[in-house]
Structure formats: C-alpha cells, structure tokens
Amino acid sequence: MNFLSPLRACVLATAILMMMIACNNNSSPANQAEEKESVIEQVQKRGALRVGMSTFVPWAMKDKTGNLIGFEIDVAKRLAKDTGVNVEFIPTKWSGIIPALITGKFDVIIGGMGIIPSRNLKVNFSIPYDHTGMSIVAHKTLAAGFSRLEDFNSSSVVIAARLGSTAVTAAKKYMPKATLRLFDDESQAYQELLNGKVHAVVGSAPTPEFQAIKYPTKFFLPLDKTFTREPIGFAVKKGDFDTLNYLNNWIRYVESEGWFKDRKNYWFRTKDWEKMIK
Secondary structure, eight states: OOOOOHHHHHHHHHHHHHHHHHHHOOSOHHHHHHHHOOHHHHHHHHTEEEEEEOOBTTTBEEOTTSOEESHHHHHHHHHHHHHTSEEEEEEOOGGGHHHHHHTTSOSEEOSOOBOOHHHHTTSEEOOOSEEEOEEEEEETTTTTTOOSHHHHOSTTOEEEEETTSHHHHHHHHHOTTSEEEEESSHHHHHHHHHTTSSSEEEEETTHHHHHHHHOTTTEEOSSSSOSOOEEEOOEEOTTOHHHHHHHHHHHHHHHHHTHHHHHHHHHHHOOGGGGGTO
C-alpha cells in the first residue's frame, strides 16, 4: 500500500484548495469590479438617482399639471442635485416598496419611512433626517365623545390605516381590540372615514390634521398631539456601506444649513402649497 509523504500530502491539499477557490470565483474581473461597485457609484455613472416613493400628503403628491411635489420630493431633488445627477421617481405601493428596493428597481427609498427594527432587518437605514408621529382623526358621529386612545380600544370600533405603514403598528399597539381595515392608498382610508364606514383613521402627522380642517363638519381630532414619535431615514440595500456613508454625511451637511427645517416648515406648518394641487 502506497502512502503519500507528509510533504506531498500538504502540496496536494494546497492544490485542491486553490482549485476550489478558482471554481467558486467564476466571475470575470469586470464582473467582480461591478459587484464591488456601490450604488452611489452606479448612480454617478448612470447620471440619475432612482428614488422609490409613494404618494401621501404632504410628503409626495401630484400638482395640477401632474408633477410630483412635497417634502420628500424636495429632499430627493436636493440630494440628486448635490450628487450631480438627475432624479427619477418610481411611485410604488407602500406595502411592496421594500421588496422593490431589494430587487433593485430603484436605488433608495425616500418616502417618510420610519426606522423600525422589522424594516431594519431587511434594509439599511441612514441616520434620521426627520421625525414624525402618529395622529388620529375621527368621525364626528361614529366617535362622538371620544377623547382618549382608550376610547378607540374596543371591539366595536373600526380603525383605517395604510397597508405596510407604521400607522398599522401604532394602531395594533395602542388599540389592539379595535378592528383594523387596511388600504393600499391612504386616500382610500380617508374616503372610508368620509363615508362613515370607519370610526377613525390613524396616519402620520400632519395629514390627519389637514383632513380635519378640510372636513370640519365630518371629522374631528380627539387628541391634541401625536401619540408616537418616529425617526425617518433613507432606506438602501444591506451591505452597501459606501452609499450609506455618503447619505449620512449628506444629511449632516444639509441639516447644518437648516434646510430640512425650512422645507419641513413650508410643507407641514403652512398651506401655501395647496394652490398647486387645487
């Protein structure tokens, strides 16, 4: 029986290991370079930043001419301008926006997305560039006398919210006994409230407040302030630290100018923009 000498066995094992590495590394140098290329580098080569977003007032909406306007639209346009590229908006249903990002349909989500653990398991978030909170607007007849969250926490109460939003999480946490009715489009939820089919709608401020102002004979605000506070960030695919680093530092830079505060004040604390959509 023949046995390999220790030296020959070592050489053979090394050769096998190198062959295995070569087999696994079956991509060309060009493909390897492409795999290592960050999204922000791809954006610069492409000359366009693809932004995943969904429409909801006043974050993103269409004006009279069909163009997108809103707080998040301003943010995305400023980011693209500072990066030296054009911006391409890709409207997407909120319930499917994270899967769309993961599959590469766009480069980043800029859409008032709350940073929560369940989402962070699927995507990476930038540092917060904004904060929001959940508010509730109720039907004057169906919810007459309601003035606390506890009043809505009943099996006889129906709450509407947007599918996939943190409004759903908030409603389940603070009103677990209520029946939840979910909609792909937030405007459908408010229409259901207008039709008297639900007791209230839970949504990100200031939209519920705007709805109460718009329909003063139908709606009211049972709470005088938001009942949650959520950090908002950009979402990108996991593992792309160069892109995340760029976005974080861009946020710090723009925040130091007071630009976010100015835009937030315009879209959330004034109604000067309403003439563009009516």
